């Protein structure tokens with residue numbers, strides 16, 4: 001007898017959004033499920049529940065995914081410019097540090113929130129509820 005994974009969809013406390021809707025709503029900082037309530041209760045703190053549809057937003061844990069995507073995107077945007085400036089003008093190292101490091105920090109700061117929102121929307125599309133038990137230590141409060 002061959003083992004088969006359990007493919008029955010989990011019972012979700014919300015209607016999962018479509019992929020495009022979830023990503024775009026999250027990108028705008030709106031609830032991925034309804035697109036009306038706010039996703040964030042601070043710069044990066046996720047609201048416990050949606051104020052409009054009461055989807056359990058605060059139980060989802062994006063963990064390191066948003067910073068990973070942010071650094072990957074920012075690096076791919078800036079590093080070609082760094083290399084081109086270095087080959088074309090060969091400025092002293094302090095010029096690179098004075099220009100690129102603040103630029104990198106500013107772009108990352110501006111992108112992190114929308115990318116976290118899009119990641120949350122994607123997670124909700126995939127049917128994640130925050131109850132999977134992998135990322136959250138058992139017995140701990142998920143939003144602590």
Ligand SMILES: [Zn+2]
Pocket residue numbers: 031032033034035036037050051052053054055
């Ligand atoms: Zn909502």
